[in-house]
Amino acid sequence: MQAIEHQLLSVNGITLSLYACGPANGRPLWLLHGFPECWLSWRKQWPVLAAAGYRVLVPEMRGYGQSSAPSEADAYDLITLCADIQAAMDVLGQHEVCVIGHDWGAPVAWHLALLEPERVRSVVGMAVPFGGRPKQPAIGLMRELYAGRFNYIVHFQEPGVAEAEMDADIPRTLRLMMHNLSAAVPRDLFLQEKPGGAALFDGLEEVARAPSWCEPEAFAGYLETFAGRGFRGALNWYRNFERNWQRTEHLQGRQIEQPALFLLGDHDPVGTLEAYTLKQMPRLIPQLENHVIEQCGHWLQCEQPEAVNRLLLGFLARHYQS
Template sequence: MSEPTQRIVETNGIRLNVAEQGEGPLVLLCHGFPESWYSWRHQLGALAAAGFHAVAPDMRGYGKSDRPETIEQYTILHLVGDMVGLLDALEAPSAVIVGHDWGAPVAWHAALLRPDRFRAVVGLSVPFRPRANARPTSLMPRTADSQFYQLYFQEPGVAEAELERDPRATVRTMLYAVSGEGTGAGAGISMVPRSAGILQGVEAPAMLPHWLGESDIDVYAGEFERTGFAGGLNWYRNIDRNWELMAPFAGARVNVPALYMAGDRDLVVAFPGMDRLLANLKLFVPQLRETLMLPGCGHWTQQERPDEVNAAIIGFLRSLPDQG
């Protein structure tokens, strides 16, 4: 089968680079941090072979896509708007949207806000989270000596200085540390020492796990060496702003067919309160078809377990009443 092709598409006032493969009903694949369209390299061909048009953009702020300078241009409404505009640019009336990591909230909110355009949703790692009663950053763990990594990301320039010192080492360490193989090495990722950075005390792997090659690191690192990390970090800097913007939708539920998948070694699954949320997810996503937990899998779901993820997504797509 042919390889994915890439092109630039104008959407929502910016330009997004998209990788695409196949023909048929549209499936959008939204990546997370610190990644690019390349995190879906195992899904594009599989979806194409199954009869779908798979499209994986470099999300706003990443890769070859535009990187607006102001933090305020990375809100959840901008990100969902990018996906709606992408459907328009592709002349697709609707799509199934799939998201991993930060791409998962984009996918969930696209389905929440525009069910007329996103007829089903798949979330990997991050489940749909109903709007909290308090400002999100106020609920994040912190001690006198350390703070939750999302708090560390808030101050512009601080995380950039650390992560951009050696982008290749950054990507190599982060991808390994929170993978299924590196769960122990990544124990310090979620809480960052106030006297150091997120990578301090996290050992880089002597050998990469089987699912990740040096050539894969080359792709990711090459992009971040060129773009820096500010675009992706700006998504985190809108967490409280997103909470404010979503106030009119407090209590709203995702009312399209849905699938949720995660690894049982994913650090997200271990976040405080996540066990209760996952047990009650169907209250907020009434048409949730299934929750799949992949044994031994860490955070990078579709890269660590491509065959299982592909089978689950394709099975879900084929179960939908209307694939067109």
């Protein structure tokens, strides 16, 4: 296991908690986690990537762990989230990087590639594809489509509601969410048919422990990420669809021109929900390499780390060498 270094950076008006490993002169790789996860979601990647000679940087994203968690929802729009990482790159003097993001970390990675076409030399997204700037904020369409029915993203919009449900029992919340989107569950139960006004976890079968891919030591780290602060900062990422749309107007119609890799688990419901976006990606990302990982759910870098690591190392060898 590579030695892990930790520091707190003052960037973009917040404190950003940053873990790092690998040779100090190695080419920088940024690993951006998603919801509701933590820097430990990359625990099965950083030893392999560091051993290959890369400088691996794993932040606790805004709202998570030891990083700042502003209470205002509008402090979590995509341009601001990107600016956290851009400012950290500036502090560290990095002029060429590769950015790898999973779940909510993927939109940050895609937008960093758009915002920093010279500095971001290659980009990897996992689970969440790049669809470009929509014609209108997606949340409006979701509200219309799910009128009278439950939808977890719509459910997340009202501050305080989902927090109360998720904060009431943090270990239970994490267990349910991990199991819900794993390969063993054939569909996203948060999108099951239930009436509007239903609670987040209605209809989910209770589970006594985390999935086998989340070892007890790792699960303890996940718990520590949310202990004492709850999920408000993490949920605020979902409350910026309109603000994201407004703040990305200057990116309308832009392609991601860098070499790019996209990975998706074959049991991830995102593959169904984002089927149209997946078909559009080659047009939006001309240098796109696409892979579907078998027997894999949403948490692919933890569920199938060997396959993910093999694909990452191959892509980096082709597109991110000195």
